[in-house]
Amino acid sequence: MTDNPILTLDNVTKSFGPVTVIKGVTVNVYPGKVQVLLGENGAGKSTLIKMMAGVHQPDGGRILVDGEKVRLADTNASEALGIATIHQELNLVGSMTVAENICMGRFPRRFGLVDRRTMRNTAKAALDRIGLHIDVDHKVGELGIARQQLVEIAKALSLEARMLILDEPTAALTKREITALFAVVEDLRSRGVGMVFISHHLDEIAAIGNSVSVLRDGEFVAEVPADTSEDELVRLMVGRSIEQQFPRRRDYDGPADTLLEVNGLSTKGLINDVSFSVKAGEIVGLAGLMGAGRTEVLRAIAGVDPYVNGTVHVRGKELPKSSIGAAIRAGVGHVPEDRKAHGLVLGAPVNENIGYATLAATAKSGLVDRRGQRKRAQDVADKLRIRMQNLDQPVGSLSGGNQQKTVFARWIVTNSSVLLLDEPTRGVDVGAKVEIYELMNAITAAGGAVVMVSSELPEVLGMSDRILVMSGGHISGELAGGDVTQDAVMMLAVRDVQRDLEDKLMEDGHE
Ligand SMILES: Nc1ncnc2c1ncn2[C@@H]1O[C@H](COP(=O)(O)OP(=O)(O)OP(=O)(O)O)[C@@H](O)[C@H]1O
Ligand SMILES: [Mg+2]
Known part of the structure; x- marks a missing residue:
């Protein structure tokens, strides 16, 4: 019984x-x-x-x-x-x-x-x-x-x-x-x-x-x-089976220009002397434990947070510090970790949320093409299968995963050439994950570059061409090709954790 x-x-x-x-x-x-x-x-x-x-x-x-x-x-x-x-x-x-x-x-x-x-x-x-x-x-x-x-x-x-x-x-x-x-x-x-x-x-x-x-x-x-x-x-x-979980393809055979170059980046709090570059056609994974500084690196590049030292170049041109607008105009797209706090205007319709960055990018030239924007928003919403009544539904009444897809859609519509993704598939269902990976492939196939932060190691391993591992605010190592295993990533990720732990214990002792 x-x-x-x-x-x-x-x-x-x-x-x-x-x-x-x-x-x-x-x-x-x-x-x-x-x-x-x-x-x-x-x-x-x-x-x-x-x-x-x-x-x-x-x-x-x-x-x-x-x-x-x-x-x-x-x-x-x-x-x-x-x-x-x-x-x-x-x-x-x-x-x-x-x-x-x-x-x-x-x-x-x-x-x-x-x-x-x-x-x-x-x-x-x-x-x-x-x-x-x-x-x-x-x-x-x-x-x-x-x-x-x-x-x-x-x-x-x-x-x-x-x-x-x-x-x-x-x-x-x-x-x-x-x-x-x-x-x-x-x-x-x-x-x-x-x-x-x-x-x-x-x-x-x-x-x-x-x-x-x-x-x-x-x-x-x-x-x-x-x-x-x-x-x-x-x-x-x-209602169907999914063939390939991580469909990474390398279809780009144009010139391997450096699209993003980060040099000696340091912030007040956490990041310390971070340098790396990403070429056209590449997906670079940023791995590490929670608090390793991955999110902060993306935020600094995207102009969300200031940094005290270092430079960021996009297509060879230096970006001014802490200017989200300048980053967008240079072709940088940023899908943040916390979509509610930093990504979406919940009361505004899906259409406006998707079009937001396009508007920001075109506002300067005074050319706001609303009808074209609506069509592009509908196209990308269809591609990502965003489940909604129509483009005018407030984004706050979409399901959690569909809100995440909306943030992603925004940067697809903008044609960003450098896409910074912070946990892009968090809360997204298995089918939609594959759609997001396919879009990342499409971006790199067209000569764009992607930097992806993800705590899901299989996703980092499955989708990245190279992996940078962060620990304690700096890059503790880089892995590519045959060197890439979950164990190798974890080894690099915990390298400085011991030291951090000791510092933390000291701090707590002063409480
Ligand atoms: N307050 C609301 N007003 C209008 N539609 C709503 C509201 N709340 C939910 N919906 C709709 O109900 C449907 C189911 O949403 P729900 O949040 O239950 O999905 P879910 O299964 O939890 O998805 P996820 O995996 O993305 O979290 C969605 O189409 C959503 O847009
Ligand atoms: Mg839900």
């Missing part, structure tokens, strides 16, 4: 305006089991869990908790029933501290005042559980996106819920953190907590799941055991 479900979405439907995005789906969440939701970007996974979390209410069907019909009017109603949710888009308040965010909505009080000491201890205990050692008085907005994700996880865990929903919790995490998170999930499972897990990393499903519900286009496709082969999962999810 199996247990009764904690929660059931029973034949639910959901529409936004005229568009029905969930069409009669049933999902059960059992105690001590991990129910995986699988589907392409825009299939409806987040919408389903938002119904469990009280963010959205179904238009049809029922929600049952312990077999009783309930109405989850808001997130408080769902939390009160013991349901904790880690949303795909982070819900933290950047201007508040780590401790305040973790205890939000339930500050401990003493004599009518917020008991800061208890609050800090609660937060510390929550962070300890996932092995994250950061200062709880730090402002969340100053943390990198992976750390923010971990704070969000700690916050949900500290609710001691009987059901935990995890919407792509691992997208921004590295191997070590994922291992720590999965250990927590094991622990919760053994204590009878029911979980819902969403991920585009298919290899995680067998490792953590019990059962998988596959969705396509808002409809239920199948429920299969979590140890179903990845090929079969892909077939159920996208």
